[in-house]
Amino acid sequence: MEPAVGILRIPSNSFVKICVVCKQIHCSCTQCCKCSTYYHAICASRAGYRMELHCMEKNGKQVTKMVSYCAYHRAPNLDTVLIIHTPKGVFSARSLA
Numbered sequence: 001m002e003p004a005v006g007i008l009r010i011p012s013n014s015f016v017k018i019c020v021v022c023k024q025i026h027c028s029c030t031q032c033c034k035c036s037t038y039y040h041a042i043c044a045s046r047a048g049y050r051m052e053l054h055c056m057e058k059n060g061k062q063v064t065k066m067v068s069y070c071a072y073h074r075a076p077n078l079d080t081v082l083i084i085h086t087p088k089g090v091f092s093a094r095s096l097a
Contacts, residue, residue: 014028014038015028019038019040021047032070032072033069037070039070053085
């Protein structure tokens with residue numbers, strides 16, 4: 001297993017947000033990129049929220065950015081719950097299975 005990196009870059013205020021899915025305050029919440037809805041990544045995945053991973057290279061280093069959408073802003077197609085953007089193309093979780 002690879003070591004976790006970047007944990008200290010998680011904003012401390014994300015640990016005190018209430019998840020709209022499980023209604024609990026524990027772990028770090030992420031925010032919809034279109035509104036102020038907060039949720040845990042695992043809760044969002046289970047609820048069918050859409051998440052995108054944008055993989056790119058900057059200054060010779062691989063950078064991955066996560067973008068997520070709440071239930072209101074997600075695409076209606078449940079086959080596109082996880083989208084991965086790479087320099088080699090765009091993939092959905094369905095196409096990777």
